[in-house]
Amino acid sequence: MRIKLTVNGLAYERECAEHVTLLRFLREGLGLTGTKEGCGMGECGACTVILNGRAVNSCMVLAVEADGAVISTIEGEAQGPSLSDIQKAFEKHHAVQCGFCTPGMVMSVKELLADNGKPGVDEVKEAIEGNFCRCTGYVQIVEAVMDLTGRPGGKGELEHV
Amino acid sequence: MFDDIKTADMTYVGKKAGRPDMVEKLTGEAVFVSDMELPGMLHAQLKKSPHARARIKRIDASKAAAMPGVRAVVTGEELDYHIGLYIVDKFILAKGEVRHYGEAVAAVAAETLEQARAAVEAIEVEYEPLPPVLHHMDALKPDAPLVHPELGTYSYIEAVFTPKPGTNIANHTKLRKGDVDKGFEASEYIVEREYSCPSVQHVPMETHVAIVQWARGDRVSIWTSAQSPFTVRNLFCHAFGLPHINVRVQIPYVGGGFGGKAGIGIEPLCAVLSRKAGGKPVKFQASREEEFSLLPCRSALTYRIKTGVSADGRIQAQHMTMYWDSGAYADYAVNVTRASGFSASGPYEIPNAWVDAYTIYTNKPYGTAYRGFGHVEFHWAVERHMELIAQAIGMDPLEFRLRNALRPGSKTMTGETILPSTGNVVKCIEEAARMIGYGSLSADELRRQEKTGWKIGKGVAALQKAPAMPSFTATAVVLKMNEDGSVLVNLALTDYGQGTYASIRQIVAERLGFPIEKVKVAFENDTDRDPYDWQTVASKGLLLSGNAAILAAEDMLRNAYAVAAEALRANPRDLGHDGDRVFVKHHPASSVAFSAMAVGLAMPNGNGIGGPIIGVGRYIAQGLSNLDKNTGEGSPAIDWTYGAHGMIVEVNEATGEYRVLKVASVYDVGRAINPDIVRGQAIGGMIQGLGTAVCEGYIYDQQGRLLNPSFTDNKIPTAKDLPMEIECAVVETPQIDGPYGARGVGEHSMISVAPALGNAIQKATGAEIMHMPMRFEDVWRALTKKEPIDNWITKSPIGSCRSAPEARNRG
């Protein structure tokens, strides 16, 4: 089936097998490999992209379902050569370790902040609940978002005793 | 490599510094093997066993081989390669007999994933199911089926391991210190209990994936999501009898490992497919389900401890028996057994000790290294045991721990003497206790308890771990100066998320005296280009590679000074440098820029001197020895990192539900080279430890089929599972042979989280839990004194938490 969609502001028109997921289409069809597959079952969130304004697990969306859609992926996040505010906050707070969950995590945070500029800690946790991170233990990620939005809870330091 | 310089007097070490891999990872530009596609690449899929143990009567792959797009089909029958880290006991594909559920019996490489999957489904396998041996305690029975009847014919590392042919015992590690019988005689109390934990999964977010091209002339290129490029190469060459020079292993960004990618995995399988497909590159990526059952997990453990204690609460003797469930293959599990054996008491002084640690084959997915290398599992037992002994003898558990903790002058179980510089476990325990207000509830906590009706309790658990590695473990770092005077760092220690490269960069910049922006640590490791490193495991990376980095920086400066001395006609002794140039100290205007010397200095008349400036640092572990196979005596530990967790938990006594209110963790890291990275390791490991404490674990049916091979029923913590408050602190007792005094802390944060939780639950409610994880139902059962459920092998006759307390007062 021939589909047309807009990804990170660019229009694409492609022939696409009907059983192919949006995740696979983005990675293999468009070469946008920033979005990852962690489980293929919608449990881990590594494949999170923003589809018509909503964070979704792209492993559970067919590419043909997204015909006509507007999609944002991690590759569209940086503004030109410089990182976006979310990316800068993650960088500052060491909110990245192996980096495999990071693209999906950033997309979930992006959707949250588009709806809610000043989320509380619990709202941040709920927004990223569907994004597994096995490395960081999430704390520095939550701190990055809280710091970015100027709310308390964004500071955490190693103590020396 | 410790110089007594205060952190305040340093530029980078101990200070905030960014990670060098951030921009790539935050933009999606970092390329992982799962993202790679090579020209002509084929996709592999596997046929896997639905049985835990079965004889393979027949495999018919002829239909599959004829299907569209299929370029190679291989079965175990046609391969004769043995693979193994310590005991060479594994085929690439099962041959003759399958030994665990999910084991691969045949493989297909095809043009597309769809074709490969369809071909795999067309392979016919006829099995004769055999009765499996599932529980490791059952596997010890005299009539148990043998998982490896040919154990006696396998090659293994004889200096270190002791397999028992004719049994399911892959290794028996012994340790004997002092006179245990005498120690028990001198004891006022004897407490004997049994503890256990199931197998768990590492859950790297990137599953195992490799691309292998077996090109003409037996030149093999491997791209793999692995922790240790040189170990992959070495084991691969041994398995196939290839010269090392023929094999190249490249590791780009790696999406987590936690020990599960420490050794060799799916690379040989891709290799035989590629060879059969005429040299086309073949990619295989494990599905999440395959990650759980095809690839290795963490071993289950049953640990029986008998301790004799004097009237004043001093441990006199301890008898320890560890039963490690290796699963179908020995892999790292035999070395987990060895390393756990010599560390089996935790950070306490045991004057008379007796340890038997067994690695036991069963028909289950096999065990391997996992963050903590056995210490998470056995500290669960040791630190619950310390709590239960304290209770039995009527002493506060904190006081009991402090009374028996290792101190300068103490002797470890292998006979090493603890020095003031070894680290300070007493301070870690005391600080963790202080941070949670151990011993009483605050006014706020009392009010909360009143309001919710949930009981609040506080517990502490201590920990220790040394790297488990060969006594002669070595590494190297090479620094190469670029034309502009900046420096590239090459090493084969991988950074798969833990952040070592950020710290190495700080160390190099500090020692060179260069601005950190001028130092780059190259990601993407390559055995053809990087200097050797043994493995990225054991929390040894920063210590060994950090030292090598210091030596490399010194070598680079020495080489630059030699060129400068010639150019400036000065004695090298009279030279100094800054980030840009080398100058004559007493005539600072007389100088030569690093950029001018970087690739060879051209004199004004055109003569060249020097040559490209590089620095080489080689480091090998110092002073370690093999352990005596009968007594365990020797020096196994390059460094001991100590730590402790304090935990506050609230428990609903009617339901067993609980919430963690606070975790406070303290480690003696020697020197925190990068505080944010230390904190990231501390929290990340603690949450991983909490996952295994709360809910993670493999559940099998009685036929040995894994019932929860996915995230649907094998949950890991999410952001919502964070404790309400987390505090992390470090003690800094410098490690004399650590870089700037640092020692490793990568694994330690995961250790002893579970017993801290178990101790806090017990304090809150009196529930005695002997098996981890502690699911709400387990807590409820302990509270209501119901028979514990053992659904790790459902309906198994072996109880999980049934050991009877045998505390008795002999006075």
Place this chain on the structure above:
Amino acid sequence: MVYEFRYLAPRTATELATVLDDIKADGRILAGGTDLIPNIRNGVFKPRIVVDVKKFQGADRMAFGSEGLSMGPAVTINDVLRSKDARERYPSLCACAHELASHQVRNRATVAGNVVNASPCSDMAPALLCLGARAVIRSATGERVVPFANFFAGVKKTVLVPGEFLATIIIPAESAGAAGRYLKLKRIAGHDLGIVGVLMTRKDGELRFGVSSAAPTPVLVDTVGAKDDPDEAARKVLASVSPISDVRGTKEYREHMIGVYVRRLLSEVE
């Protein structure tokens, strides 16, 4: 996903009914896809054709009228949660919706899909049962209305037959304003299937319990009287369920927790 199939996305409800009539058992209906697509990935279903019910005119309609709240098959869980009207009029519906999976899944999963799957651990079913919701089922031959109390036919089975689809879910206006709370026991605080889930609604003195993960289908218990004491209420609820032991928990613990939850809800839901 490496199983191949064709994809159809009818643009009207009539066209959808015709397509479903044509393909019958060869096809599978795709709503949010959060169950179907993993099931196809795992080889549980190998449909020849997948029919999208989200693309027809009105499929995503969510309307509050005199009849109550009506929702087309494309209305997602988060559409419900984002609706101020839904939050105000049907708090129990939102309470259940909020417990379903993760945020990303809720952005995609539909209310209709959650009940058509008829999983015993459906989180939306307790709400639809307690609120007296009705299923409007369409096919090429017409339409029938089935109360959700009669909708579930067994483990992962509903009264739908091949050719039919759930066109509209109607939650009656008279259920608006019912107070309610959903307690779901999970292994972790994060997204998880329930070990058990109990919803209680209270309106005009009438109590209803919707129970998930405790029987082959989600269960409605409307026999508890306002004057029953908590133990009697718990007995009645337990008499209507038949929990099993599985990897998530034992029958014994499930029964215990259902009793605890019933008592807790009775004291907490005003």
